[in-house]
Amino acid sequence: MRVLLSTILLLASAIRSSSSPLNDPFLGISPQDEKYYKSSSEIKCKDGSKRFTKAQLNDDFCDCADGTDEPGTSACPNGKFYCRNAGHSPLILFSSRVNDGICDCCDGSDEYGGNVTCPNTCWEAGKAARESLKKKIETYRQGLVVRRKDIEQAKVGLEKDAAELKKLKSEEKILKGLVQQLKERKEEIEKVEEKERLQKEKEEKERKDAELAAQPAKENSEEKTDGNEKVEGSTAGEEMPGASHDDDYPDEDTYHDEIGNYKDSPTDEEPAAEAEPTSILEEATHTNPADEHVVDTKKESPSSEDPLTDGSQNDGSTKKESDEVKKVDDLVSEKKEELSKEELGRLVASRWTGEKSDKPAAEADDTPKADDQENHEHTPITPHEVDEDDGFVSDADEDTADEGKYSDHEPEDDSYEEEHRHDSTSSYKSDAEDDLDLSETTTSNPTWLEKIQKTVKSILQAVNLIQTTPVDKLEADRVRKEYDESSSRLNKIQSRVSSLEKKLKQDFGPEKEFYSFHGRCFESKQGKYTYKVCGYKEATQEEGYSKTRLGEWEKFENSYQFMTYTNGDKCWNGPDRSLKIKLRCGLKNELMDVDEPSRCEYAAVLSTPARCLEDKLKELEQKLEKMMSQDQPHSHDEL
């Protein structure tokens, strides 16, 4: 049966290819265009440059610069050839493909010159294309359901976020007032206390001049207790969720400053102090993940409380180190003899490769250019889509052809077939602190604010009652404690407010379909690397304990077909790392095909229901309808 069929096709094509193009003067013209050519005996070049006769149409000599006169031959460089491809989809080719010995149209109509015999494969190819299209449509249909669900959830989530924000803001307002009141009260008390103290001092002095020495010690210890309480308070705060995130909270409060100082050193200060030294140091830091240098500075800075001293000390050490670098530099240029033969070889090789040769004897293994090879170590390539196998280079259904990760093309159509999956990939909720929620303090316990209000009220009243000196020690402590707790709580609320505001400003897509990406990470293992992409956050490449930042979240591009991450870790001799992720319709959020097509410019594909668009589905369905409605070749009906 099969043999018979192909024989028929072969015969058919043989007959066709032997026929001269002159038999069909309208070869290569699309049906919509036929009118243009048939309307008169003199035809205009479409660019208006010239006219040509019917005899000059497809006479294998280019008359019109735009190729109007040679739709069916290769004579014009700018020409386009239309093949009908009955049984499949019509195709428009560069006319340079006509009679070049390569079968481009599945109906073989582009090769009539006798160089080659092209069997008609439209039916098979069309069938495969239709199957694949059907599959794709199915993916889109299911994906669309998931997408709708996601959108619903996004709506709920957003509402929740907005509600929370609103609530927090009002709480913030109230709390702010309370804190202010407490502050005033605290200051009042302290004023009174100060007065008392002075009074006491005076009295003491008058009374017991001789026993002066014992007294201050007691006061000191009192103060110390104060201080301790403060520290305790802040420690408690840190343990609570959200507290560690007020770094950037602009608080002038001295109290807060102290905490800031305490926390900041040494890590935050170090880069600033190191901005001075040459990039050599930075690079050195890079090359050694477990770097000593960092440890050194850490040792230094916490010991000194004064940030100024701290800084200058850092400067000193920096200078010393850059001197060392200089020395090393000299060493390289003059005394390369100190290097072993192998080290020298690696060193010279590294000029071309940019590879760090800092592991001299450590890896005498197979991969001296390890840095470079690493990029290749991904799993073997498996074909992605059935479409590729139809044997036609330029399939009319271009959309279905897998563009691959190197493509700069619009990916909008790529749906992802589950069964071809070859990356180990997963997605999970980010452990990101951004989302630490204050639910405990906020939503689940609606009365906490009231409680505070009550307490504050009672304190204020209570203190009011004992206006006169001496101050009730217990009451004063209560005020102070309440003040500390409330202002710490206020900080937390403010931090949460700002994080919520930031979240709500993000671009979640026209229908908020990307809402679920917030606080979510997608992971893909390729070879020894784990790639991790976190929505609205950052993307990293991890190998064991070493982590390279591929970029910070930047934005969506090309109407949500791409996600970009930029300003990642600096590359040797190259740009800052960046990652561009192509999004395509799939049933699940899955990261795959991470690669580095250009040095330090990464690319990946993320399949997601968010890209299963309704319009696209309709388009695909129409396309399929059109394909199905095409007349099947007669011979096939018989078979």
Add this chain to the structure above:
Amino acid sequence: MRSLLFVLSLICFASQTALSWKKEEFRSCDQTPFCKRARSRSPGACSLIASDVSIADGDLVAKLLPKIANQSDEEQIKPLVLSLSVYADGIVRLRIDEDHTLNPPKKRFRVPDVVVSEFDEKKIWLQKVATETIAGDAIPSSVIYVSDGYEAVVRHEPFEVFVREKSGDRRRVVSLNSHGLFDFEQLRKKAEGDNWEEKFRTHTDSRPYGSQSISFDVSFYDSSFVYGIPEHATSFALKPTKGPGVEESEPYRLFNLDVFEYDHESPFGLYGSIPFMVSHGKSGKTSGFFWLNAAEMQIDVLANGWDAESGIALPSSESRIDTLWMSEAGIVDTFFFVGPEPKDVVKQYASVTGTSAMPQLFATGYHQCRWNYKDEEDVAQVDSKFDEHDIPYDVLWLDIEHTDGKRYFTWDSALFPNPEEMQKKLAAKGRRMVTIVDPHIKRDDSYFLHKEATQMGYYVKDSSGKDFDGWCWPGSSSYIDMLSPEIREWWGGRFYYKNYVGSTPSLYIWNDMNEPSVFNGPEVTMPRDALHVGGVEHREVHNAYGYYFHMATSDGLVMREEGKDRPFVLSRAIFPGTQRYGAIWTGDNTAEWEHLRVSIPMLLTLGLTGITFSGADIGGFFGNPEPELLVRWYQVGAYYPFFRGHAHHDTKRREPWLFGERNTELMRDAIHTRYTLLPYFYTLFREANVTGVPVVRPLWMEFPQDEATFSNDEAFMVGNALLVQGVYTKGTTHASVYLPGKASWYDLRNEKTYVGGKTYKMDAPEESIPAFQRAGTIIPRKDRFRRSSSQMDNDPYTLVVALNSTQEADGELYIDDGKSFEFRRGSYIHRRFVFSNGVLTSTNLAPPQARLSSQCSIDRIILLGHTSGPKSALVEPLNQKAEIEMGPLRMGGLVASSGTKVLTIRKPGVRVDQDWTVKVL
């Protein structure tokens, strides 16, 4: 350990950020004892005299003896043996070596396999020596016949050799030792206490035979400039390196080196060495001098007056250029070429070292390379993008990362699991693939090639006789000893499909790192005291190492197809004779405008010295070219004989479609320009294959009398018909172009005509660089754009007839099957087109037995500069009329849209393989 690690990483980084070209890692002349010694000698009478002159075996032979017999036996200079031979077409060969009958400690190395065997057939057997006493001399000199116009003189005392014209005032052409700087350090036996070691940086050269250098001066008469001696990144006309009024520089160094990020203006030695210098002067006459020697060489070009103190008076001092040649080892084996036309000199040189191989047609198309196309998917993607953007290309290249751990002849099984299928997919579109194979072999006992080479003893040895172990891409590596014919044969066998698993007939080869590059060797190469077969020291053979490797690989590709397929092998190292084995490129250049500019003098120099199939990496290997630079590079590169885009792995991707639609269009147009001109290029490659005249030529090769062209290295001729001027500066839309000669020139973009002999300010908008067709020439084109050159086989031709003031023009077209060696058996078409008296005639230039036929027609004849307005043409013998109308000067592309219309004979319907005439009515 930790701190060590830290320091090491610092070392590494510090060295990387330092200046790119590490001058101090390479020897200067002062650090090279033989060079320092030779350069510090003053000109004066030579201490040697020629005696015992006689004729033996058709040569003039003589002994060179010390003028004053030495008293001390120790220091005695032994007589040297001189022989002088004459060859047809004005070639004189002078050889001087030690006298082997006196039992020197070792035979000095004579470079085999460079002079072609046919050269011997050109030898003129000398019958007699005439004598003549040169004015002022005490004793007579010997004079011998060279050709009808020239004779050679061996002056006995002071010893000097020169070639002169016979007639007139017997003008000298080239002379040797006219300044008495000849010096020949003889091999000595090492005595007790002798320490001949030489140290450079961390390396020690044991120098077991002591000093053995040779130096002498060579003078070129009637010379305005000297050219040649590649490979240097410098101007085409060689600047003086020493003498009054010049800032003294290093001599031009000829020592094959792998230089990281080379400078664009330096006499410093690069990857290749061709000790062949050409001189050209105001009278329009050209001469040449070639020293066949593979050891390190240093050459000074001396400024006028450098010898003021010497008291030596030589003829025509005002237009003479003196040069000083110094070599570390070897013998004197020199060739004098009398010219007198520029093309005569290159032909004379080609008759010694061979003409360039006829490339396959595909190799003249566009090559797309990158370090690295990573995997099969990447290859497929790049390939399909060319089609998507309708940009033709012929070859996709794979750099070193395609291998399994830098083991050549293997594939990375994860990245390239199906190499054969990948090649077949490309081949289905008529495209080829090239993979890299370098001479360093990974020292890995489980690697079949290493095992075999070790067992067979095929590696170069170190000075102690063990297999030399150096560092290159794979880490610890050994180097195949290519000096041995047996080993070369074995190496060639590695390319059989059964040995190179995963290779197919559409796979060709790239030889990189064959200087050889040794990362931890002295000056990033092999130690000079390493040993090759027969006890030859590496110092003696260094510059030829890469040549032998190239040869072995090229011969291997011939073997794998049993002599039916022309090889294609790209090499980085070069030596005289390289042209017979394949293409070369100018190595690791940089994405800078100055590197674009210097590519032209570099390619002109290579072409002049025989290596016509050469190119520079389009876009620059290192760094990221801005789109404008990349576009300009494609526009010039489209005229490079070897046209390849390549980039370092740290650079951004730069395939032609990555810079926006407009830039894609511009680069596509540049590549299309090349493809339309392929018939012309192929014809020129054939000319180079037959005669040695290069494809890309300096203007003065076509206009020897036009002094304004002598130092022009921004414009160049492609064949005799096309003049191309590159644009080498950012943001320029104009170019100053000198159009030489008396004939007119037609701007190929708009048919505008310019009178020759003037400098013009030409438009150079972003879509084109200035290019002109010389009046009186005919250029064959193919105007249809295909995916690759393979699909153009049956496409019709366009002839562009550029008429001169007498309404005449001529040109040629060569066609063969584009791949096999059948053309050697006469299977080709060679036509001559002549337009004269209003008739264009096609006649056969091939010998009668030539028997290739072609169905290709000529479907378009463009007439530039035709004075009347003819309406039709009569085609004979068909006795048919063809219409004449106004048509575009160029099909498609950006330039055509400018709307220039030119006189076009429409569809004359004649076949390219037949005789015919087309008469304009």
